[in-house]
Amino acid sequence: MRLGRIHHVAHVVRSIDAALPGFEARFGMTIELRETMREQAVEAVLLRAGDSHVELIEPLDPDGPIARFLESRGEGFHHVAYEVDDLRAALDELAAGGAELIDRAPRVGLGGHLIAFVHPRSGGGVLTELIQAEGHAEHR
Numbered sequence: 001m002r003l004g005r006i007h008h009v010a011h012v013v014r015s016i017d018a019a020l021p022g023f024e025a026r027f028g029m030t031i032e033l034r035e036t037m038r039e040q041a042v043e044a045v046l047l048r049a050g051d052s053h054v055e056l057i058e059p060l061d062p063d064g065p066i067a068r069f070l071e072s073r074g075e076g077f078h079h080v081a082y083e084v085d086d087l088r089a090a091l092d093e094l095a096a097g098g099a100e101l102i103d104r105a106p107r108v109g110l111g112g113h114l115i116a117f118v119h120p121r122s123g124g125g126v127l128t129e130l131i132q133a134e135g136h137a138e139h140r
Contacts, residue, residue: 001093004083007131008046008053012070012078016045016058019075023047029054033111042066044110055081055110079117081129087114090130094118106132 013019016034023029029047036043041061047054057078059067069078084090087106095101102117109115114132122128 001084001090004085004133006052007081007083007129008055009080010055010057010078010129011076012057012059012066012073013075014058014070016043016056019056020045023054023056035110036060037110040066040109046110079127079129081115081131083133084130085133087116087130087132091116094122098122 011019020031024031024047027049029049032046032048032053034043034045038060041059041064043058043060045056047056057066059070061067066078091101091104091106095104099122100119101122102119103115106114106116109129109131116130118128118130120127
């Protein structure tokens with residue numbers, strides 16, 4: 001498997017509305033997409049940062065995993081997302097190599113992209129998201 005470019009880095013925030021001015025004014029980022037993902041119990045916004053993105057994630061469920069992350073670690077870095085050409089093949093290859101997968105099959109993420117997560121124990125201590133590259137036949 002070969003990773004593509006870094007698609008985005010994600011930050012957990014208590015409030016997207018409170019965090020946005022800093023990212024927009026301070027760093028000149030622009031909102032590309034904002035949506036509520038009820039199945040993941042989050043609201044997320046994707047900000048353009050040059051050829052990449054920064055994702056801000058706000059928990060909606062006070063008992064959900066993102067809220068628990070926020071309570072234990074505070075606001076800040078959550079995960080890094082890399083593009084792959086074929087997400088299913090990448091997951092199969094990682095599993096065959098002994099990687100610990102959070103998602104054994106792709107699921108739909110922000111913007112309708114197919115995504116899957118690799119546990120931090122198999123990602124050098126960092127939660128890693130794989131995202132189906134634009135233009136692949138299975139991309140939604």
